[in-house]
Amino acid sequence: MSAEIQKEENRFFVNDEEGNMAAEITFVPSGESQVTIDHTYVSDSLRGQGIAGKLVESVVQEAxxxxxKIVPVCSYAKVVFDRKSEYQDVLAK
Structure with a gap:
């Protein structure tokens, strides 16, 4: 499956072939220049393909x-920010 990341307000997502949401990351504004990543989900059918990482990257590029700046609250986003030094420029201190 070709995972095309789509954007809506405060979320990026991927639909499956039937048009059902198969992966998403959500974020909420927290202050004037900050967002909080509060949820990341990838369906079983897409797991292991790097989709969650691409969703985090989409939020990073948007930021x-x-x-x-980004506050990673969801456990997956926290791990990604801990591991990727290239995202430190958008990490809220």
């Missing part, structure tokens, strides 16, 4: 483009 960089808008000059926002």
């Amino acid at each position: 960089r483009g808008k000059g926002f």
Whole structure:
């Protein structure tokens, strides 16, 4: 399956072939220039394909483009931010 990441307000997501949501990451504004990643989900059919990492990367790119910082609250996002030094520029201190 080709996972095309789509965007809606405060979320990025991937639909399956039937148009059902198969993966998503959600974030909420927290202050004027900060967002909190509060949820990441990937269905069993997409697990192991790096989709969750691509969803986090989508939020990082959005934050960089808008000059926002990110607070990773969801456990998956926390792990990604701990492991990826290249995301430290958007990590809220």
